[in-house]
Amino acid sequence: MSDRLRVDPIGCQGHGVCAELLPEAIALDEGGYPLLAAGALPDDLRRPARRAVAACPARALHLDRAADSGRSAGRQTPPGVLTGNAQGGLAQ
């Protein structure tokens, strides 16, 4: 079962708590808003990911179960998921 992190872009206020609790999968951009590592969340990060979700002051971080993300998979890139381009920016 692979879960996926998702940020609600409207709800997110850029507190940055998530990146502090889960630096393995979340970095902050120059404005302090979260950038998520692409792809599914590694299983060993599930527990800290749940902690980060619970700690988000804006309740804008979500951990979608694999089954959920399958159902809601739209034509659009899910909000918050890094594109190749944005990852380049993160790496710099």
Added chain:
Amino acid sequence: MSAPPITRGLLGTGHPSLGAHLAAHGPLPTHGDPVLAAAGLTGRGGAGFPTARKLASVRDAARAARTPAVVVGNGGEGEPAAAKDATLLARSPHLVLDVLALAARAVGADTVVLAAGHHQLAGLDRALAERGDRGRVRLVGLADRFLAGEETALVAAVEGGPPLPRGKNPPVWQRGVQGRPTLVQNVETLARLALLARGESAAGHTLVTRHGHTVDVAEVPLGARLGDVLTVDAGVQAVLVGGYHGSWLPAHVAAGATLDRDGLAVHGAALGAGVLAALPADRCGLRESATVVGYLAAQSAGQCGPCLNGLPRIAAALDRLARPGPPPAGLLDDVARWSGLVVGRGACSHPDGSVRFVASALRVFAPELAAHAAGWCTASSSARPFLPVPAVTR
């Protein structure tokens, strides 16, 4: 400008009255399945979603939720350079109204809304009165904002709230107006459906707003050579295709491009809001683009951090690059990095569309960038902006 050959088409009745409409098109057949009639028709959104599948999705979602659906005709044309939907509603309102009722039956809707700019409502109300449909279709006036026609912002406006995007999860066909499955369909697509339901051909044309020596709205055949529907001669340096979320193409590339989804995709462009603008050679493409990007940044709903932070920075950089004189070192790299940081990170596609426009401007007007860096500008005209940009409001 060459006039495209077209039969009666969407704009051809000559008069917006019900009498002229019936004389041109005849009555709408009372039976027949709009889902079937829609075969081959695609929506005007970025994905070109098949209309028949969208109708079926809303219908099935309403059945599954055991609730009546909602149908919203989308005449919210926020693009300052586009006038195709406004022209359609002014000239052929009855084609759109015909099919609203049909679509409502098809998806099991008990609520039908037509949303358009405030200045259109009087004409639409007159058309509804002619048909005795005043009580059946609710008219909603939309604010004059770029994002007014964005699907979820439209749903918010229909509910009486501020017209701000909400995010696509869940999609409006599942949970839209008041949480009910909602069909949001562009008015041009609805009007095409009204012709298809009558057995007329309609799927092979598209409405475009042309900007050249003059500005007009025309119905042109899909698959035409772009140079045959828009004058792209030696006096034109580049063509903006789609609108302010669209792409600049160099004049010679644009002239030979095929005007349909695949033909434009080859060049990284899309029909989008149907804008085709031929930029005269004596204008500065960077100045035109910077003005547009300044407008786009101001039109951000301001709800999502990356868009709120990113677009103004990018707009300020474009404004700097539009002025002759060497730009600060690394400014182009900054624009590329900031652009990458907004893609896919908003609730709607405003940041994505805006940086697509920026990227195409920096590509196509690269020679102008070099001229500016060397301290001069090739433009010889200082007339007001070629591309229309309303006074910035927030």
